[in-house]
Amino acid sequence: MSLKLGQVTTVVISSSTMAKQVLKYQDQDFTSRFAPDAVQVHNYCKFSVGWLPICPRWRKIRRIMSTYIFSCNRLDANQHLRSQKTKELIAYCDKCSQEGKVVDIGQAAFKTSLNLMSNTLFSKDLADPFSDSKVELKEVIWGILTEIGKPNLVDFFPILKMIDLQGIRRRTTIQVGKLFKLFDALINERLEEKKRRSYEKRDVLETLLNISEDNPEEIDQDHIKSMFLDLFAGATDTTSSTVEWAMAEILKQPEIMKKAQTELVEIIGKGKYIEEADVSQLLYLQCIIKETLRMHPPVPLLPRSVQQDVELCDYIIPKDSQVLINVWAISRDFTFWEDPLTFKPERFWGSYLDIRGQNFELIPLSAGRRICPGYPLGLRMIPLMLGSLLNSFNWKLEADIESNDLDMEEKFGLSLAKAHSLRAIPSPL
Numbered sequence: 389m390s391l392k393l394g395q396v397t398t399v400v401i402s403s404s405t406m407a408k409q410v411l412k413y414q415d416q417d418f419t420s421r422f423a424p425d426a427v428q429v430h431n432y433c434k435f436s437v438g439w440l441p442i443c444p445r446w447r448k449i450r451r452i453m454s455t456y457i458f459s460c461n462r463l464d465a466n467q468h469l470r471s472q473k474t475k476e477l478i479a480y481c482d483k484c485s486q487e488g489k490v491v492d493i494g495q496a497a498f499k500t501s502l503n504l505m506s507n508t509l510f511s512k513d514l515a516d517p518f519s520d521s522k523v524e525l526k527e528v529i530w531g532i533l534t535e536i537g538k539p540n541l542v543d544f545f546p547i548l549k550m551i552d553l554q555g556i557r558r559r560t561t562i563q564v565g566k567l568f569k570l571f572d573a574l575i576n577e578r579l580e581e582k583k584r585r586s587y588e589k590r591d592v593l594e595t596l597l598n599i600s601e602d603n604p605e606e607i608d609q610d611h612i613k614s615m616f617l618d619l620f621a622g623a624t625d626t627t628s629s630t631v632e633w634a635m636a637e638i639l640k641q642p643e644i645m646k647k648a649q650t651e652l653v654e655i656i657g658k659g660k661y662i663e664e665a666d667v668s669q670l671l672y673l674q675c676i677i678k679e680t681l682r683m684h685p686p687v688p689l690l691p692r693s694v695q696q697d698v699e700l701c702d703y704i705i706p707k708d709s710q711v712l713i714n715v716w717a718i719s720r721d722f723t724f725w726e727d728p729l730t731f732k733p734e735r736f737w738g739s740y741l742d743i744r745g746q747n748f749e750l751i752p753l754s755a756g757r758r759i760c761p762g763y764p765l766g767l768r769m770i771p772l773m774l775g776s777l778l779n780s781f782n783w784k785l786e787a788d789i790e791s792n793d794l795d796m797e798e799k800f801g802l803s804l805a806k807a808h809s810l811r812a813i814p815s816p817l
């Protein structure tokens with residue numbers, strides 16, 4: 389499907405065959421991004437791996453990420469952090485269980501992901517794991533993703549740029565500014581602290597500052613701020629919304645919860661904490677996660693663009709078109725999936741289908757050169773959080789809501805969120 393508005397043609401791809409062509413065989417033609425006006429603030433998109441086209445700077449940032457953050461060795465080395473943050477999530481739910489209080493699952497999972505990221509990056513919590521109050525940073529990050537996801541007239545009629553008719557750039561300027569101010573303060577504090585002490589901290593910020601000291605043109609403070617924004621935006625909403633959707637689907641079908649809990653008891657032991665090494669044995673839990681990512685892909689549309697006319701399956705896509713790969717529609721395609729609108733983890737039992745960019749009917753993490761760089765971390769965080777919630781408590785919906793009546797409405801932004809928060813009550817197993 390294609391649509392021309394103002395000066396921009398938008399092409400939406402909703403078939404797995406075409407997605408394979410774009411992401412695998414013609415990857416080189418489709419690796420650019422259409423950077424919307426909303427991200428052209430505080431120099432963010434000039435240093436952001438998420439918005440740069442494929443270029444030496446993009447390659448450099450991806451290399452730094454894959455070597456110093458997402459390599460297997462690095463992730464193994466800081467798995468104690470994820471374990472500790474997951475224990476705090478369980479301790480918070482335990483407190484709610486004792487007080488008979490409801491847990492806002494998305495909010496609790498978001499705080500866990502946020503603290504997990506912030507501890508990995510700069511060894512600090514950014515949210516109080518035991519408070520019930522809203523997390524300001526959630527509003528800021530969600531605000532940025534929502535504004536970027538909104539159709540903005542300025543992107544189609546650049547002449548309107550001066551006016552910022554919908555106020556989108558004004559709002560992202562404020563929100564990105566808030567995050568950059570926080571990152572600037574953390575970086576400056578660390579630079580001061582580094583001068584005073586003789587030992588090294590083992591976190592990402594310290595590593596990046598060391599690279600910058602040795603080789604200033606490799607990475608500087610602007611790179612670090614944009615990278616941190618990309619990492620927080622990339623990690624927190626995707627992982628927490630996957631946990632929230634999975635719990636919502638499980639609460640709608642209590643027999644799935646029973647089955648998952650039986651597996652956890654057999655393999656981990658009732659009420660025991662899960663470690664990352666256990667996850668490879670938790671096959672049913674993995675099926676639940678795949679099925680959640682199929683039905684509720686956190687990034688429903690992959691935004692790409694073309695820099696010259698490109699022929700794709702007998703169509704010509706004009707230069708500067710925006711191309712959106714509709715992951716959401718592909719993973720609900722009736723011609724491939726049996727009963728695609730039903731949440732059925734069993735469909736993946738013994739199935740060859742993988743989510744890491746090899747099977748184009750299921751591409752929640754994308755595929756090709758721009759595949760999500762953070763997925764090795766995301767795929768460690770989600771089973772840990774979800775498995776721990778299920779192996780520590782029985783869950784029921786807030787009073788008066790029958791499982792059949794649970795609202796599953798989706799809220800589309802750059803990411804796909806649950807429109808109404810999932811509120812559930814934990815009780816001892």
Ligand code: HEM
Nearest residue numbers: 437438618619622623626686687752753754758760762766
């Ligand atoms: C369930 C978890 C996750 C899902 C489903 C997911 C999905 C995606 C998708 C679909 C893209 C777009 C790729 C494309 O345009 O082809 C992406 C990009 C990205 N993701 Fe993830 N992601 C997840 C977790 C994470 C985590 C944990 C991080 C960081 C810690 C992260 C960081 C990023 C970044 C920085 C990009 C931009 C990469 C680029 O454009 O080169 N993601 N992710």
